[in-house]
Amino acid sequence: MSRTHAAVVGTGPNGLAAAVTLARAGLRVELYEAADEIGGGLRSKPLFDSDVLHDICAAVHPMxxxxxxFREFDLAAxxxxxxxxxxxxxxxxxxxxxxxxxxxxxxxxxxxxxxxxxxxxxxxxxxxxxxxxxxxxxxxxxxxxxxxxxxxxxxxxxxxxxxxxxxxxxxxxxxxxxxxxxxxxxxxxxxxxxxxxxxxxxxxxxxxxxxxxPRGGSVRIAQAMADDITAHGGTIHTGRRITDLRELDHAGAVLLDTSPKGLLQIAGSRLPARYTRRLERFRYxxxxxxxxxxxxxxxxxxxxxxxxxxxxxxxxxxxxxxxxxxxxxxxxxxxxxxxxxxxxxxxxxxxxxxxxxxxxxxxxxxxxxxxxxxxxxxxxxxxxxxxxxxxxxxxxxxxxxxxxxxNPNYVGGDIASGAMTLTQSVLRPVAQADPYRTPVPGLYLGSASTPPGPSVHGMSGHLAALSLLRREYGVRTAPSLAPRS
Ligand SMILES: Cc1cc2nc3c(=O)[nH]c(=O)nc-3n(C[C@H](O)[C@H](O)[C@H](O)COP(=O)(O)OP(=O)(O)OC[C@H]3O[C@@H](n4cnc5c(N)ncnc54)[C@H](O)[C@@H]3O)c2cc1C
Structure with a gap:
């Protein structure tokens, strides 16, 4: 079986943006989503009546x-x-x-x-x-x-x-x-x-x-991103909660669209004590x-x-x-x-x-x-x-x-996945030059708990993916995200 270059855990806007970026760079990407549907904060469903669609989390999209x-991804096209x-x-x-x-x-x-x-x-x-x-x-x-x-x-x-x-x-x-x-x-x-x-x-x-x-609900944004991933060879597994990094040993690198709490749960045993203590100090x-x-x-x-x-x-x-x-x-x-x-x-x-x-x-x-x-x-x-x-x-x-x-990323109901204090809006999840990289070789964090923080902008996942591409695969040029004609 051919090797997975990168596994992405979580299919919120950041996990999807990361996977779009990685797949566009030519990597073989697999996504794992705990819920039965993709999208994280981008899900929409009928709740009471089949004719009426409700956005479960994000509804309005200035970001x-x-x-x-998203300017490069071009939702309109x-x-x-x-x-x-x-x-x-x-x-x-x-x-x-x-x-x-x-x-x-x-x-x-x-x-x-x-x-x-x-x-x-x-x-x-x-x-x-x-x-x-x-x-x-x-x-x-x-x-x-x-x-x-x-x-x-x-x-x-x-x-x-x-x-x-x-x-x-x-x-x-x-x-x-x-x-x-x-x-x-x-x-x-x-x-x-x-x-x-x-x-x-x-x-x-x-x-x-x-x-x-969005016409037809926030889910339309998630669907457009998922379509791009699968069109570029990516595979999406839903109903698959990752609890231990060892489940992803088949992948060359791993990118988590989770909170620091999720990172600790999945990779805790492999993280150095100092980094663990810093993650434990992260405030929700x-x-x-x-x-x-x-x-x-x-x-x-x-x-x-x-x-x-x-x-x-x-x-x-x-x-x-x-x-x-x-x-x-x-x-x-x-x-x-x-x-x-x-x-x-x-x-x-x-x-x-x-x-x-x-x-x-x-x-x-x-x-x-x-x-x-x-x-x-x-x-x-x-x-x-x-x-x-x-x-x-x-x-x-x-x-x-x-x-x-x-959604385990919303710790205690914190939909920003981390308090937006002045320090923590910049230095999330910890103060280091590359906020997306973790001390575990090949492991990256690219959720709203990393800069630039909450909202549906895709930038945390995209930037984490660029860091992964640079360090793990020597890819220094960002891939085009534009729709292929
Ligand atoms: C009620 C509400 C209203 C909001 N309104 C807006 C709005 O109007 N506009 C806006 O821009 N933003 C809004 N937001 C914020 C926005 O939804 C989030 O900032 C954004 O979704 C964060 O994206 P993310 O990819 O980092 O994480 P998420 O969207 O939270 O996605 C994380 C995904 O990872 C999955 N996951 C987590 N752990 C695991 C695991 N161990 N294994 C497998 N899968 C896992 C989760 O199931 C989830 O699908 C709102 C959020 C909420 C809850």
Missing amino acids: AAASRF RGVELLHPEISYAHPMDGTRAGLAFRDLDATCRHLGPDGARWRATMEPLLDRSTGVVDMLLSGQRRIPHDLRAPFVLAPRVLAHGSPFAGGVFRTERARSLLTGVAAHAVGRLPSLAAGAVALLLGHLAHGTGWPI GPGAAKVDFLVSDPIPWADPEVGRAGTVHLGGTQREMFHQETLTSKGIATDEPFVLVVDPMTADPTRGLPGKRPVWAYAHVPNGDTRDPVEIVRARIERYAPGFTDTIVAQQGISASGYEAY
């Missing part, structure tokens, strides 16, 4: 629209349509109009009135250098950026929006809370420099390459607790404009979000946590039918939280959309601890 891996809602995200507020981030920057600035000029001053320079900013942040973060001006555009804005003085940048609560809702995607203490960087990355993309929703962040709803009607937002947004942030004022997110990051449960809501049918009419619509929502909760989130999330939506409860046909919750049972 897939912008990252270097492979038939994956990224659909853009007119409003990228919205932030409902009590008793007044919601904050709205239109895809169109000018429309957003007009909407923000007295803060319009400040919003433009924050976002426009980032948009002008968007590719440089994206490639700097979505990288291994060990090299000098290609666009040398990108750090100078980004750094002062991160300091302004990530420092304790962040409250003073905008004059109106509408603009303050609109951007703070984006900072909350870092799922940790607020304000913080790491969250400031996340706010500016995602915030400017909302007016650039956008916050799109707060958890996510998700609720899927099947509803009969569009969400009856008190401000109807919110219904044109793909993503909705429910967190109240900036001060309230700072308070709630900081408590959650300290492990203290709150009754009114930050909640993200996605109504995929704002962009993709194929997800449901008249009278049957999916609603995707999750709350930030302490790591390991075991509470059923259904009531907390339902009440949070009802507050800003009175009458929502009457539209619910079916609902299903998954607690933070339940997420780890669903």
Whole structure:
């Protein structure tokens, strides 16, 4: 039997990106996935009704629209349509109009009135250098950026929006809370420099390459990647959990799309004690607790404009979000946590039918939280959309601890696979020059627990694969990822 050059454990976006890269370089690749379906964070399924598709994890794809891996892979050329809602995200507020981030920057600035000029001053320079900013942040973060001006555009804005003085940048609560809702995607203490960087990355993309929703669900992205792997000779085994590195002794090299906890479980006995101790010190962040709803009607937002947004942030004022997110990051449960809501049918009419619509929502909760989130999330939506409860046909919750049972990479429900503190967003999983390499010869880590961290960008897997190709097979030129005509 011919030898497997590389085994990839896990088929999340990073495992798939790694396998695409390795197979494109001419390696014989085998993938092993514990679940019965590929995709990790990219699965979509009907949950209550065969006509209605729900995204189980990721739903909205600003990073897939912008990252270097996906720019080269070219989802559109492979038939994956990224659909853009007119409003990228919205932030409902009590008793007044919601904050709205239109895809169109000018429309957003007009909407923000007295803060319009400040919003433009924050976002426009980032948009002008968007590719440089994206490639700097979505990288291994060990090299000098290609666009040398990108750090100078980004750094002062991160300091302004990530420092304790962040409250003073905008004059109106509408603009303050609109951007703070984006900072909350870092799922940790607020304000913080790491969250400031996340706010500016995602915030400017909302007016650039956008916050799109794939037609037919996130699973379409995973399928396109799997098709490319098999077309280049790769083999995918599902329902196959790897528990010990010895199961992969037939492969020339191994790349794990797992958390550091998974790396310790699979390769622990072969890892040097010092590296083991460093992995054991890796910190996991707060958890996510998700609720899927099947509803009969569009969400009856008190401000109807919110219904044109793909993503909705429910967190109240900036001060309230700072308070709630900081408590959650300290492990203290709150009754009114930050909640993200996605109504995929704002962009993709194929997800449901008249009278049957999916609603995707999750709350930030302490790591390991075991509470059923259904009531907390339902009440949070009802507050800003009175009458929502009457539209619910079916609902299903998954607690933070339940997420780890669903996918071992989400330790304690941490969907970022590692706390996004300033240090750990760069030095993940440990501080070393090549973050993807482990001390075990031929063994690499390429999941969201490595730079550039969480989200569907494929860059952690891609960069880990490039490291493997260079060190194990002497391949120094990155293979083309473009679709073959
Ligand atoms: C509720 C939720 C909402 C999210 N929303 C978004 C969003 O809207 N946009 C966005 O960009 N990101 C979002 N994310 C984050 C995103 O899904 C993750 O950052 C991303 O999927 C990480 O990719 P990964 O390949 O590193 O790991 P994962 O996607 O977690 O995949 C890891 C895979 O490895 C498998 N595996 C683990 N251990 C083993 C083993 N021992 N043997 C075999 N297989 C194994 C797992 O079963 C899994 O399939 C969300 C995540 C969640 C949970």
